[in-house]
Amino acid sequence: MVGLPERRDPADDSLSVWTERYLDLAVRGVRSAKVTAKISRHLRRFGAWITGGLGHDRLSAVTVREVSAWRDHLAAAGNRGRDGTAAPMAAATVNNHLAHLSALFSWISAHAPEGLLRHGDPTKQVASLPLPAPQPRALAAAQVRTVKNVVDRIETFHELKGRRHRGTAARAHAHARPLRDRAIVYLLFGTGLRRAELVGLDLDQLQPADPGRLRQAKKARLTGVRGKGRTSRTVFLGRDARQALADYLQQERPGDAAASTGATALLLSAASIAARRPDGRLSARSINTIVGEIGRLHDAQMADPERRLGTLRPHDARHTFAYALSQTSGHNRAELERRLGHANDRYLRLYTNPPDDIAASYVEDL
Template sequence: MGTDEWVPDSQDHQKNTSRKIIDLDQGVAAADDSLAAWTQRYLDLAVQGVRSDEVTGKITRHLNRFTGWLTEGLGHDRVSAVTPREVAAWRDHLAAEGNIGRRPGDSAGIGRRDDTAMAPATVNNHLAHLSALFSWITVHAPPGLLRHGDPTKKVEPLPLPAPQVRALAGPQVRTVKNVLDRIEGFHQLTGRRHRSGDTAPAVHRHARPLRDRAIVHLMLGTGLRRAEVVDLDLGQLDPAHPDELRRVKKAKLNGVRGKGRTSRNVFLGRDARHAIADYLQSERPGDVDEQTQALFLAASSIGARRPGGRLSPRSINTIVGEIGRIHDAETTDRQRHLGTLRPHDLRHTFGYRLSESSGHNRAELERRLGHANDRYLRLYTNPPDDIAAAYVEDL
């Protein structure tokens, strides 16, 4: 039997472990035209164990959203009924009201659904996962199931807006670092019972101010992406002992894994070295368990943290955003306010400052940013608005 051939259940056949073979034990007739069944086959045979758990979860959510939306609209989930019109309508639905949250309810306390537009890049990510599913179905489907071919091929992704970049200006960098120098004080408990005695006030049991300071200094001083930060292991840090880390000037992170399976070594500046050393010495040991390998850990007091304590990329958004919130609350000069501070703002700031200090050395930018695409290199090195405005002030 060929790897793509379907046979009736009544025929004896030897099971083949190839990913191109569909398990027919449950009966083809019942599942042939069910999108839910095909989605589960695809996940079992081509996604789980091949992609990371995080990516597998994202693909599963996106495909289940399409199945639910199709079933709600047509009253069934037949694969043969999926047309380019349906795929395009789903794309437009996500773009118009794809984000589902909860807004405060009425006087009875009942929450109401709040549907908001989904970002074009997120919509296109949904489409890419759906396209991969139908490409797989096309290869493995029995004849006649997709009479008009892959329904996703004729649906164009949404156009992406021009990327908006923001590098922090020099005064903003200074005040951010000032906040980082004092970050422990912002996490101290202020109740009366915590103010008595000669000991330093305690911090919230989930708070890890030294970790947060180390992460922001690291991103500001290296341009690492948030996913690269959470993927770091302690074993990549050279040297890894706090005293040595403070002393040497060529400390680095070895084999940082970037996009496109790239890998690079990243040197650490003084601020990042000292901040990481403080974290390793004072906070990290209390959060280590037998599975721990990650450099930066979630607090062990958090019951739902991952085995080993590794942070999620989304947690980096929370950490960086909180630093921005504290910064703006502390800064009376509105010209220095950051608004919502995002991890990529730190990356853009590093890119611009590195471009300035290296004389716009393209090779150095590629090496340190982990990006060889000219378009993105230009974006990462755009100057802050106040500097860009000064260029034309007297022209």
């Protein structure tokens, strides 16, 4: 291969070979399967970019110019829209790609033969993209009130209302689990849990787990909640979450648990769903569907456009909880870190931004 010193193996100058070495020796078995898959995906995107642009994948040909061009390409057209057309990639996602590429070249710099990277690490001089200002996503107090009102009446929305069911006792759709869905909403708004943290909960993490004791307890908690970065924290449950969970555990969960093998999850899919997981555990995506449907029901009943939610997302509840906790705790940073599972200043500021109606009131009389 042109440019290689005599007797050097051509594989020493192959980006794809070094990428696989890095993944095998520094990533697989060290990082979680999910993170490993993401790192691999990002690095292979860069490899495809180099090969497609230069016609080869020589490691020694990777320059600052190539890395900068890849960054700009991702920002402009790194995603694919639903119609298959190129779409911009979010700045945070682009920076995540750059971070993974930088880790790769740092590792290569430490292990590559002398003289292979003659110009040094090509990622060191490529700046990350500036991130947009955090946007507040907390719901206003009036919106929280009407969401809870809809959730408290959720069973009526799942009743069978066809002509043949008139005059009979109210009966819900076979797949409907209104008490579970109510518990999910109250858990999200009352604890700030991420959706992955929520579906990862097991029944034995709830203390107490007996419905009767849960209704009476004032310090019920979820222990060992697994968050990002292998963190673990304890989450306390407020009155609404305790009552909603107790109703679900007493009335709906036993039937779904009996139909599952090793049903350890706190929240279970309906036993009538043929495609559910063998252990009955909900998927993170199903939380999006449940919360989104609550938002749709809310807006369908809301004449006031100021109270409408648009698309309600699980993370909106996390922002709402964080802002309320910040106000209640007197902006206690330690408490926010402990309950949210975040120590990063930028994220704490993001989560504690006030809703628009409160932010607008700050300047009303200025």
